[in-house]
Amino acid sequence: MSSLTTRYLMTCAAIGAAVGVLLVPANFVSAPLALAAPLVFAPMAGLWVTGPVLALALVRRPGAAVLTSFVAGVISSASPVGATSILTCVMVGVAVEVAFLVTAYRVWRPWLFYVDALASGVAYLATWWLWTDMSSWAPGVMVAFGAMMLGSFVLCTGVGLMLAKRLARAGVARGLASASDREVSEALPR
Amino acid sequence: MSVLDLRTVNPLVKVLGPIPVMIYVVTTRDVLTPALVGLLAFALLALLGHQRPRVLAAVALGTVALVAVMTVSFGLLTDPATVDDTTPLARVGPLEVWSGALATGLATAVRTAALLLLVLLGGLTTSGADLVRAMTQQLRLPYRVGYAALAALRFVPRFSHELEVVRGAHRVRGVTAGRGPVGAVQRQAGYVVPLLAGGIRHAERFSLAMEARGFGAHPTRTERVVVPFGARDLVLLAVLWAGAAACVLLAASV
Numbered sequence: 001m002s003s004l005t006t007r008y009l010m011t012c013a014a015i016g017a018a019v020g021v022l023l024v025p026a027n028f029v030s031a032p033l034a035l036a037a038p039l040v041f042a043p044m045a046g047l048w049v050t051g052p053v054l055a056l057a058l059v060r061r062p063g064a065a066v067l068t069s070f071v072a073g074v075i076s077s078a079s080p081v082g083a084t085s086i087l088t089c090v091m092v093g094v095a096v097e098v099a100f101l102v103t104a105y106r107v108w109r110p111w112l113f114y115v116d117a118l119a120s121g122v123a124y125l126a127t128w129w130l131w132t133d134m135s136s137w138a139p140g141v142m143v144a145f146g147a148m149m150l151g152s153f154v155l156c157t158g159v160g161l162m163l164a165k166r167l168a169r170a171g172v173a174r175g176l177a178s179a180s181d182r183e184v185s186e187a188l189p190r
Numbered sequence: 191m192s193v194l195d196l197r198t199v200n201p202l203v204k205v206l207g208p209i210p211v212m213i214y215v216v217t218t219r220d221v222l223t224p225a226l227v228g229l230l231a232f233a234l235l236a237l238l239g240h241q242r243p244r245v246l247a248a249v250a251l252g253t254v255a256l257v258a259v260m261t262v263s264f265g266l267l268t269d270p271a272t273v274d275d276t277t278p279l280a281r282v283g284p285l286e287v288w289s290g291a292l293a294t295g296l297a298t299a300v301r302t303a304a305l306l307l308l309v310l311l312g313g314l315t316t317s318g319a320d321l322v323r324a325m326t327q328q329l330r331l332p333y334r335v336g337y338a339a340l341a342a343l344r345f346v347p348r349f350s351h352e353l354e355v356v357r358g359a360h361r362v363r364g365v366t367a368g369r370g371p372v373g374a375v376q377r378q379a380g381y382v383v384p385l386l387a388g389g390i391r392h393a394e395r396f397s398l399a400m401e402a403r404g405f406g407a408h409p410t411r412t413e414r415v416v417v418p419f420g421a422r423d424l425v426l427l428a429v430l431w432a433g434a435a436a437c438v439l440l441a442a443s444v
Contacts, residue, residue: 004335006334006401007394009334010341010394010397010400011390012338013345014342015390016339016342017342017345017349021349035256035259037263067335067338070335071338071339074318074322074339074340074343075343077317077318079313080313081309081313082312082314082315082316082318083313083318084205085318086318086321087206131298131301132264132298133219133297136268139269170383172386172387172391
């Protein structure tokens with residue numbers, strides 16, 4: 001509990017609020033698209049991982065992704081699906097965080113974020129497989145759909161990492177990241 | 191509000207209760223089971239949801255429209271080779287519509303409609319803030335986490351103010367990103383980092399103010415809004431699960 005400082009909580013809450021505001025219109029656009037034209041929806045599926053990736057890369061503390069997506073879910077519950085958006089968002093947060101949990105929060109390199117993006121993309125594809133009976137789809141459509149969805153996960157992870165880098169360069173949330181303290185102190189002039 | 195009002199039922203029951211049913215519905219491949227489950231969810235929403243007639247009509251018509259659209263859109267994605275023993279119905283350019291493909295599309299559509307109605311059962315009657323309160327009060331989520339999420343709701347109007355400030359600052363400094371739609375997108379993208387930075391800095395000041403007022407000083411805290419969990423909530427959960435089980439058995443016996 002001692003690691004759960006108010007500053008850390010509220011930083012994640014701020015990122016979550018910013019992302020949640022963007023997810024409200026995304027909810028309204030994506031749901032009809034996913035149902036009427038799944039191939040158009042596939043490239044925007046990754047939108048949901050941007051926030052958790054950004055928070056995890058910036059704050060570098062256990063739980064940052066889950067916490068951020070939890071707050072994003074609360075904010076984006078202003079839609080007909082209401083409080084259920086909290087569940088979906090938390091599931092995304094957990095998916096983003098799993099790879100870091102597995103490596104015991106010791107590795108914060110970008111490659112791990114991309115590995116995780118691919119893994120979560122595959123997991124999300126599996127739910128689509130089950131839900132839409134994807135094995136009956138035409139092979140070409142199936143491959144295009146999967147490629148676009150994985151591509152969007154990787155691309156949005158890249159966007160999240162880029163935003164985190166720019167924010168860190170602006171000096172935001174400095175000293176919050178437990179893992180990067182040494183790197184920061186080594187980079188600073190003596 | 192009457193005793194049988196879905197709006198006063200504990201949010202955990204309404205949001206987490208349907209999940210086992212949803213998982214089962216996802217694994218079905220026939221049309222009848224999800225159709226019956228969807229009808230059950232709609233009946234619960236109509237009888238206990240205390241929704242306005244206009245909302246209920248929109249849900250009903252929206253579901254019918256959804257099934258119609260999805261039958262075609264997912265039918266088109268189906269591999270024609272697997273259904274070429276059925277009747278071809280139409281041919282538009284490279285697209286072929288087979289009756290077998292439409293049957294697969296219909297099953298997917300009804301499955302989705304059932305999932306949507308199960309989501310709306312909790313969604314239309316629960317606010318995000320209430321679910322957070324129930325999570326801290328019943329699921330033992332640390333109240334500091336729950337209150338951080340509730341406080342974040344107040345950040346949203348703050349962000350719109352901050353956006354105006356950032357916009358003004360860019361304009362005053364003559365930050366231009368070209369013209370036309372590409373320039374507009376670049377201009378909007380240029381707001382992201384300052385907006386996030388401003389938001390995070392606001393959150394840091396906010397956390398100092400919270401701590402100065404003793405937030406998190408004690409392991410427990412009193413609640414202004416109490417979300418009760420009682421026998422009524424368990425009854426509703428039992429009704430939902432028993433109803434879904436009855437639907438499955440009925441569909442299997444037909």
